[in-house]
Amino acid sequence: MTSGTAAKITAKIAILGAGSSGLLLARLLQQTPDYSYQITIFELDPSPTSRNQGGSLDLHPQQGQLALKEAGLWSQFLQHARPEGDVKKIVDGKGDVLFDENGMQKPVEADGIGERPEIDREALRSILLESVAPSTVRWGSKVVAVSPTPGSGDKKHDVALADGTEEIGFDLVIGADGAWSKVRPLLTDVKPYYSGITALEGWAEDVYKKHPWLSEYVGAGSCYMFDENRAVLAQRQGHGGIRVYACVRKPEEWLERESGLDGLEEKAAATKLTDQEFADCGDNTKRVVLESTDKVIPRKLWMLPVGMQWNTRPGLTLLGDAAHLMTPFAGVGVNLALQDSLELARLLIAHPDDPSLAVRHYEQTMFVYSKKFAEKTYAGLQGHFSGDGAAHFAGRLKRGHEAMRMKLDPVA
Numbered sequence: 001m002t003s004g005t006a007a008k009i010t011a012k013i014a015i016l017g018a019g020s021s022g023l024l025l026a027r028l029l030q031q032t033p034d035y036s037y038q039i040t041i042f043e044l045d046p047s048p049t050s051r052n053q054g055g056s057l058d059l060h061p062q063q064g065q066l067a068l069k070e071a072g073l074w075s076q077f078l079q080h081a082r083p084e085g086d087v088k089k090i091v092d093g094k095g096d097v098l099f100d101e102n103g104m105q106k107p108v109e110a111d112g113i114g115e116r117p118e119i120d121r122e123a124l125r126s127i128l129l130e131s132v133a134p135s136t137v138r139w140g141s142k143v144v145a146v147s148p149t150p151g152s153g154d155k156k157h158d159v160a161l162a163d164g165t166e167e168i169g170f171d172l173v174i175g176a177d178g179a180w181s182k183v184r185p186l187l188t189d190v191k192p193y194y195s196g197i198t199a200l201e202g203w204a205e206d207v208y209k210k211h212p213w214l215s216e217y218v219g220a221g222s223c224y225m226f227d228e229n230r231a232v233l234a235q236r237q238g239h240g241g242i243r244v245y246a247c248v249r250k251p252e253e254w255l256e257r258e259s260g261l262d263g264l265e266e267k268a269a270a271t272k273l274t275d276q277e278f279a280d281c282g283d284n285t286k287r288v289v290l291e292s293t294d295k296v297i298p299r300k301l302w303m304l305p306v307g308m309q310w311n312t313r314p315g316l317t318l319l320g321d322a323a324h325l326m327t328p329f330a331g332v333g334v335n336l337a338l339q340d341s342l343e344l345a346r347l348l349i350a351h352p353d354d355p356s357l358a359v360r361h362y363e364q365t366m367f368v369y370s371k372k373f374a375e376k377t378y379a380g381l382q383g384h385f386s387g388d389g390a391a392h393f394a395g396r397l398k399r400g401h402e403a404m405r406m407k408l409d410p411v412a
């Protein structure tokens, strides 16, 4: 646990959401020796352990990894990282394996950590949580509204909580509260919209013992099947589990009105979806879905418009999904969230007496880089859900291997 020695308080900051971006921002600001911000994180979860944090994430060198290094959390990350999980297997609709990195000698650079080591969300949240000053996070504090503090000329804001209480007079309120941010409506009328993709998320637990075939077939990392309007994404987790998304491109109301999945128990839901949507796929792909039914959650995937911007307003900003929610088809969401925190923290530290200036510069920079990744993600969505999606992805991986081999050993 690290905390700075609080000096003169120059600004009172509210962060909504103790997810990756909110916690990292608090950490980065608090680790400066004479930090001058009074930071409160409002988190709706009643406690750190009240909700399963979801699946594994891979951190990219110039985004998530860089942010953790700058936050002084690299050694903690290395203790939990799973570089062996950075392995992909690509299968087409018929079940043919087009490319498989399992068992391949993957060229890695000198640090040995690999390009994109995986870490479980739970581990990442614990690392970040332990790094912030005690009492920074107020658990069980669901924010229902943010509004200008009366008489402040819109420069300060108040935060209203679901329990009817209110915290007043924040110089900066930061929405790090994900898709349905309570800060975003003060900056733009734009809301997330349905991406066209619905997924059945399935979990297989204790796979070495209970699901040895699945464990062997999926391999050490991720196993992806891409095809026209459908995909099956299986990913190994750190605690001996495997998470599978069986995704279909469908209209927004399909899940409730047509799928027939509503109200079915886990195995029945997976069987119905497989029979309806994946019947002509390879047997192994179907088995991946059918074996991952220890827990099953239907989900619609939402996104914000690619390149969304807003006019900067003093005292308010957004980080992570709240700013640029996108589908997971380029695997960049958490990386961008951590990059946002790093950018904003650097600017707040550089301008301790003028958070509004820091926010303006942060937003100008963030709009540019997040648009690039939103475009990549959108292209990923279109590409993966096409008939030649698997062949394209496999080709890209092969070219990546070749390029890395050339870089490490140009004369070979």
Ligand SMILES: Cc1cc2nc3c(=O)[nH]c(=O)nc-3n(C[C@H](O)[C@H](O)[C@H](O)COP(=O)(O)OP(=O)(O)OC[C@H]3O[C@@H](n4cnc5c(N)ncnc54)[C@H](O)[C@@H]3O)c2cc1C
Pocket: 016, 017, 018, 019, 020, 021, 022, 042, 043, 044, 045, 056, 057, 058, 141, 142, 143, 144, 176, 177, 178, 180, 182, 319, 320, 321, 322, 327, 328, 331, 332, 333, 334, 335, 336, 337
């Ligand atoms: C199915 C799926 C798979 C994904 N896979 C990947 C992947 O492989 N790689 C990757 O990089 N990204 C992935 N992502 C995206 C990634 O999870 C997010 O981009 C990332 O977690 C965003 O971080 P964040 O800090 O913005 O929000 P979050 O980490 O979601 O944190 C938001 C926090 O705000 C809290 N909160 C919400 N509303 C309120 C409120 N009103 N009051 C108080 N607290 C509130 C929430 O409880 C939560 O703790 C995936 C996303 C999905 C949906």
